[in-house]
Amino acid sequence: MDTDRAYEWADLLKAFAHPTRLQILDELRRGTRCVTDMEEILPVTQVNISQHLTVLRNAKLVDFAQDGALRCYYLSRPKLAEGILGMLEADFPIIRKAKEQIDREKERARKEQVASRG
Amino acid sequence: MDTDRAYEWADLLKAFAHPTRLQILDELRRGTRCVTDMEEILPVTQVNISQHLTVLRNAKLVDFAQDGALRCYYLSRPKLAEGILGMLEADFPIIRKAKEQIDREKERARKEQVASRG
């Protein structure tokens, strides 16, 4: 992974990595919402929601369509947002490896490499 | 999504959301690595790598097995790490919706709800 890509991806993940923003994205999974809708659901001020929406907008995770004074926000990369939220919802067991197991894995990898060289 | 879960998940994503840490995780996808291995690959100091490994360890994303003076680090939730890195590697098109489309979606959702009520 080159460094530029690492920075780019870290920036994208930073946009996800805030409780309020995760809750906004989760809410938008259910459909389009305007800021007032979110105010009713989230325990934070209107100003703060607006600020988080700006972060999400800059990350190209959400966008809006104007409807009079309302702004109808929606997920602009729904598969990406759903994918990440999905990973969080799934639970992955935490594994441990003993030194011996790691040695065996290394040995196996070595053999495969030798085999592929001829 | 309840607030506790949102905080917990945001913390997990924060552990991912740093360029050096993403590079470490990516490297560990290829197999067990010790700190010196990473020093050769990443453009940062040993101390800094150690610090990032501590963050990853606290997030239960990596763990190590001691081998003499070496610490062999590995992914402790490989499917999770691979899943997230995989999402980043995939590219998702950025969509836009016009107000009219949103109206149609809302209308459709309304009808479905009426239908499901009987």
Place this chain on the structure above:
DNA sequence: ATGCGATATAAGAACATTCTAATATTCCAT
């Protein structure tokens, strides 16, 4: 027990993010 290689920890400065309070903009109805 001493020294060396590998890795970790501590303290603080530098930097970035988040929140709060005040205010601004925009759109619509009157």
Place this chain on the structure above:
DNA sequence: ATGGAATATTAGAATGTTCTTATATCGCAT
């Protein structure tokens, strides 16, 4: 044109993260 509802912007304080420098610990060989 004025007022009110919806949303955004600004500035700064509060807080959190990251990096740097110095130092510590651990395991091994001598």
